[in-house]
Amino acid sequence: xxxxxxxxxxxxxxxxxxxxxxxxxxxxxxxxxxxxxxxxxxxxxxxxxxxxxxxxxxxxxxxxxxxxxxxxxxxxxxxxxxxxxxxxxxxxxxxxxxxxxxxxxxxxxxxxxxxxxxxxxxxxxxxxxxxxxxxxxxxxxxxxxxxxxxxxxxxxxxxxxxxxxxxxxxxxxxxxxxxxxxxxxxxxxxxxxxxxxxxxxxxxxxxxxxxxxxxxxxxxxxxxxxxxxxxxxxxxxxxxxxxxxxxxxxxxxxxxxxxxxxxxxxxxxxxxxxxxxxxxxxxxxxxxxxxxxxxxxxxxxxxxxxxxxxxxxxxxxxxxxxxxxxxxxxxxxxxxxxxxxxxxxxxxxxxx
Amino acid sequence: xxxxxxxxxxxxxxxxxxxxxxxxxxxxxxxxxxxxxxxxxxxxxxxxxxxxxxxxxxxxxxxxxxxxxxxxxxxxxxxxxxxxxxxxxxxxxxxxxxxxxxxxxxxxxxxxxxxxxxxxxxxxxxxxxxxxxxxxxxxxxxxxxxxxxxxxxxxxxxxxxxxxxxxxxxxxxxxxxxxxxxxxxxxxxxxxxxxxxxxxxxxxxxxxxxxxxxxxxxxxxxxxxxxxxxxxxxxxxxxxxxxxxxxxxxxxxxxxxxxxxxxxxxxxxxxxxxxxxxxxxxxxxxxxxxxxxxxxxxxxxxxxxxxxxxxxxxxxxxxxxxxxxxxxxxxxxxxxxxxxxxxxxxxxxxxx
Numbered sequence: 001x002x003x004x005x006x007x008x009x010x011x012x013x014x015x016x017x018x019x020x021x022x023x024x025x026x027x028x029x030x031x032x033x034x035x036x037x038x039x040x041x042x043x044x045x046x047x048x049x050x051x052x053x054x055x056x057x058x059x060x061x062x063x064x065x066x067x068x069x070x071x072x073x074x075x076x077x078x079x080x081x082x083x084x085x086x087x088x089x090x091x092x093x094x095x096x097x098x099x100x101x102x103x104x105x106x107x108x109x110x111x112x113x114x115x116x117x118x119x120x121x122x123x124x125x126x127x128x129x130x131x132x133x134x135x136x137x138x139x140x141x142x143x144x145x146x147x148x149x150x151x152x153x154x155x156x157x158x159x160x161x162x163x164x165x166x167x168x169x170x171x172x173x174x175x176x177x178x179x180x181x182x183x184x185x186x187x188x189x190x191x192x193x194x195x196x197x198x199x200x201x202x203x204x205x206x207x208x209x210x211x212x213x214x215x216x217x218x219x220x221x222x223x224x225x226x227x228x229x230x231x232x233x234x235x236x237x238x239x240x241x242x243x244x245x246x247x248x249x250x251x252x253x254x255x256x257x258x259x260x261x262x263x264x265x266x267x268x269x270x271x272x273x274x275x276x277x278x279x280x281x282x283x284x285x286x287x288x289x290x291x292x293x294x295x296x297x298x299x300x301x302x303x304x305x306x307x308x309x310x311x312x313x314x315x316x317x318x319x320x321x322x323x324x325x326x327x328x329x330x331x332x333x334x335x336x337x338x339x340x341x342x343x344x345x346x347x348x349x350x351x352x
Numbered sequence: 353x354x355x356x357x358x359x360x361x362x363x364x365x366x367x368x369x370x371x372x373x374x375x376x377x378x379x380x381x382x383x384x385x386x387x388x389x390x391x392x393x394x395x396x397x398x399x400x401x402x403x404x405x406x407x408x409x410x411x412x413x414x415x416x417x418x419x420x421x422x423x424x425x426x427x428x429x430x431x432x433x434x435x436x437x438x439x440x441x442x443x444x445x446x447x448x449x450x451x452x453x454x455x456x457x458x459x460x461x462x463x464x465x466x467x468x469x470x471x472x473x474x475x476x477x478x479x480x481x482x483x484x485x486x487x488x489x490x491x492x493x494x495x496x497x498x499x500x501x502x503x504x505x506x507x508x509x510x511x512x513x514x515x516x517x518x519x520x521x522x523x524x525x526x527x528x529x530x531x532x533x534x535x536x537x538x539x540x541x542x543x544x545x546x547x548x549x550x551x552x553x554x555x556x557x558x559x560x561x562x563x564x565x566x567x568x569x570x571x572x573x574x575x576x577x578x579x580x581x582x583x584x585x586x587x588x589x590x591x592x593x594x595x596x597x598x599x600x601x602x603x604x605x606x607x608x609x610x611x612x613x614x615x616x617x618x619x620x621x622x623x624x625x626x627x628x629x630x631x632x633x634x635x636x637x638x639x640x641x642x643x644x645x646x647x648x649x650x651x652x653x654x655x656x657x658x659x660x661x662x663x664x665x666x667x668x669x670x671x672x673x674x675x676x677x678x679x680x681x682x683x684x685x686x687x688x689x690x691x692x693x694x695x696x697x698x699x700x701x702x703x704x
Contacts, residue, residue: 076572197574206615206618207618210618214428220428221617221619222431222574222617222618222619223574228615231611232607232611233610233611233637239640240633240637242610242611242614258592258594259583259584259585262594263558263580263583265574266574266576267574284592285592288592
């Protein structure tokens, strides 16, 4: 992972400069008054349109970072947690990690003749995605475990890196890393510039994310929380290696998210960002603390620039969150209204 | 955990000042040449005597932090991991967490009449420590699970904080936090001043450590790895709470230490510090990487100022580590020879 390491000092410099320049106490600007107040600082939110969502975020950050505020939060306690799929990058037609697993099935198929007659493997090999989906959670989990285990952690890291460097999204024909949300990258930088630590808390695999999120999001491996398989210390050629077993260790989703946050961070976040009901308990946990807190849901409303889905979607279903956001004081980001850019890659209209 | 948070910015300032002043490239001084070169910088190692151990540590830090060195390591990869019991504070007559568990048994005994006839509980209540020890690992584990579970994580945190604020070491009659090693506190500061992240990787309970290690060691909760019980999200009076179950989740000892490091940090440490064969695999893992690395074992040789034990000790047994340290290039710190101060508390002769 050497090559990624060089970026953090640079980010730290940007952050330091920004903290030196920004005057959080003067924010937020009213949403109607000319150019946004933070657009001239080193780290701003230029891809966010003026409006209630941006205003709520900027106001919260100003409040918890202003030493004169009653809601001031010391820097070590400024923990923000982010879901990944659908919150930091897209998740359609299905979680990208499942597309990775399907590519792995095709690659490993010669060693597994039994897969030709067994779902969901058969469906993957025959391009029958309905059959894959019909295998349900149990089938998909079996596929992930069968394709993600049995190698060392270092080997898996290389497999993920090499896949991400070459694979292209099936509908959009572009690298997956171009389907990262530009406004969320800006938000990560913005929070870090204001002394926050930004953690990922994803239902996706922790080792599927760690090889690339430092370069893409500026989030180091020790700030990634996710689902995991069991890992075992073994010896190979006299050297210790860590081997991934085809056995689940932890599922970091729904009620697992507060558990994972507690396990890895040991502090309650003061801000949490998600997009689906899988993030409900994380937002609930973050906003149930005594001090100031911020809960944000990204609502996928943009069928033109991204995908539009919520209550009826199998992937990224958002139902209870929409029902309860207002009474809980959570911010709902309307992708169409609140973001003037969606992806980091060049703009592109949906091709479905 | 609010009250502890204020210390980190101060540490950061010290670190920044030190990095600004220190010239790591000029270190190390020869071990025989007058006052140590780093004793005049903001963060030094004054409690370490000149000698091979200190020299090896200072030389390693100089080498990996000097941009002109072939062994230069970028800051995000400067991960150092520390065992706790016997490495950062004492562990005699038995791990302090077991003394905590025994105090909990006495406190909870009125609710558990069945403990009067059952070991190791009976032994605790009757002051028969041999009977407690005779219950073995299984008995001690049962005692820990019975006294550490069944409450919320917030309640457990309060119990630990209140115990540590009032409990006194049975032989030394002083607070446990005065049995922290002054030279190791200096080393933690020294490494952080040189851009390292300092993680704890202890066989002890992660939630037993998190309430106090930020204040005592300057290590925030997200940099603590340890053994854990399962935790579950529940609801109490309409609010989400995390409840500790009387069930083991993870044992962070021996072959578990590299697994825990990989799970929580996701990078291989370049420096690891331990004192017993429970740390062997951690040091092996840290020093098996391709780049520069440092493995250090604290050897408990000082019966006057602390305790003297190694190969035959039940607690903190160090046998294989002593045998293989030389061929593996690990540094063995001789507490008598290498430390001019041992504990943070006032000097005191052993009373056993």
